[in-house]
Amino acid sequence: MSVIVFVEANKGLIKKNGIEGVVYGKRTASPVVAIVCGEASADQLVQLGEYGADKVLHVNQAVTAPSAVDIMSQAAEQENAKWIIFPFDNTGRAIAPRLSARLKAGLVSGALGVPEADGTIKKNVFSGKAIAAVTIQTDQKIIAFSPNSVGLQRIGGSATVETYSPVIKSSSINNIETRQLEGDIPLPEADLVVSAGRGMKGPENWGMVEALAKSLGAATACSRPVADAHWRPHHEHVGQTGVAIRPNLYIAIGISGAIQHLAGVNQSKVIVVVNNDPEAPFFKAADYGVVGDAFQILPRLIDAVKKFKSSQN
Numbered sequence: 300m301s302v303i304v305f306v307e308a309n310k311g312l313i314k315k316n317g318i319e320g321v322v323y324g325k326r327t328a329s330p331v332v333a334i335v336c337g338e339a340s341a342d343q344l345v346q347l348g349e350y351g352a353d354k355v356l357h358v359n360q361a362v363t364a365p366s367a368v369d370i371m372s373q374a375a376e377q378e379n380a381k382w383i384i385f386p387f388d389n390t391g392r393a394i395a396p397r398l399s400a401r402l403k404a405g406l407v408s409g410a411l412g413v414p415e416a417d418g419t420i421k422k423n424v425f426s427g428k429a430i431a432a433v434t435i436q437t438d439q440k441i442i443a444f445s446p447n448s449v450g451l452q453r454i455g456g457s458a459t460v461e462t463y464s465p466v467i468k469s470s471s472i473n474n475i476e477t478r479q480l481e482g483d484i485p486l487p488e489a490d491l492v493v494s495a496g497r498g499m500k501g502p503e504n505w506g507m508v509e510a511l512a513k514s515l516g517a518a519t520a521c522s523r524p525v526a527d528a529h530w531r532p533h534h535e536h537v538g539q540t541g542v543a544i545r546p547n548l549y550i551a552i553g554i555s556g557a558i559q560h561l562a563g564v565n566q567s568k569v570i571v572v573v574n575n576d577p578e579a580p581f582f583k584a585a586d587y588g589v590v591g592d593a594f595q596i597l598p599r600l601i602d603a604v605k606k607f608k609s610s611q612n
């Protein structure tokens with residue numbers, strides 16, 4: 300019984316969440332078959348072997364959620380898959396429930412780690428306020444894992460690569476146009492995120508936030524009122540009603556830390572809060588806190604990061 304992993308590629312690059320899915324699959328069972336959908340270079344396909352894939356099946360076309368369900372259900376049958384793994388990102392969220400209905404296979408969404416020896420899988424519930432331990436009762440099991448659950452670890456294996464051309468039925472949904480979000484680092488995949496809220500007073504002050512993000516190689520994010528006021532684009536809004544992220548480092552500047560904001564960011568590995576109100580609720584969720592005026596602290600932080608980086612060269 301094998302593990303198949305949905306891996307998305309775009310413009311020749313395999314997405315980081317897909318590579319993590321291969322690591323996740325390897326820690327769940329074996330053999331691991333990566334189903335790569337989208338344009339990817341031969342080197343990248345082969346490289347998946349280093350992360351634990353035994354076999355790579357490449358579908359060299361962009362897919363919609365319904366076509367991905369056709370691909371993954373046929374791959375599951377061909378590979379006799381017991382486990383089917385997706386990243387719990389926008390793509391995984393669209394495909395995994397559809398596949399679950401098609402295969403009548405149980406699905407756990409937002410898994411925080413690999414299944415334990417008794418099959419228990421942990422996942423967040425109530426917007427990250429509690430953790431539930433669940434099991435899947437069907438023989439075939441689908442897991443959509445939270446990004447950063449297992450990280451990226453090379454184990455040094457090798458994979459065979461085959462072109463895969465399953466039958467894709469015509470769908471009632473046609474992809475007319477795909478628009479790439481602006482910005483160098485897509486927020487859901489970012490390891491480092493610099494985020495700011497209403498404490499920045501206005502969009503004219505975002506240069507400092509962007510400068511800090513640039514010096515760190517981080518993506519930028521914002522609170523909801525900031526996006527609602529059109530200070531920043533809506534795809535940067537994080538929280539319960541925005542993007543849920545799980546970066547290694549989340550720096551929150553001038554954000555109060557309302558429960559709806561925390562719901563989308565409290566799974567970050569390290570949280571740093573900058574706020575001039577020592578009573579701001581965000582400090583309770585912070586690993587590190589700086590009480591002070593963002594307009595004084597940000598230039599010093601940017602300077603410190605630049606000095607540190609140049610001392611490393």
Ligand SMILES: Cc1cc2nc3c(=O)[nH]c(=O)nc-3n(C[C@H](O)[C@H](O)[C@H](O)COP(=O)(O)OP(=O)(O)OC[C@H]3O[C@@H](n4cnc5c(N)ncnc54)[C@H](O)[C@@H]3O)c2cc1C
Nearest residue numbers: 496497498522523538539540553554555559560575576593
């Ligand atoms: C149904 C619902 C869903 C929601 N979903 C979301 C969501 O997904 N994401 C989200 O973010 N919000 C969401 N909200 C809104 C949420 O409740 C808060 O209102 C919002 O997060 C507050 O944004 P903020 O922290 O930027 O602004 P504020 O609450 O105005 O906080 C600004 C902070 O900046 C600090 N500050 C001010 N000046 C400075 C300075 N010079 N230097 C340093 N710090 C300073 C202040 O002390 C304060 O803590 C939702 C609300 C509802 C009702």
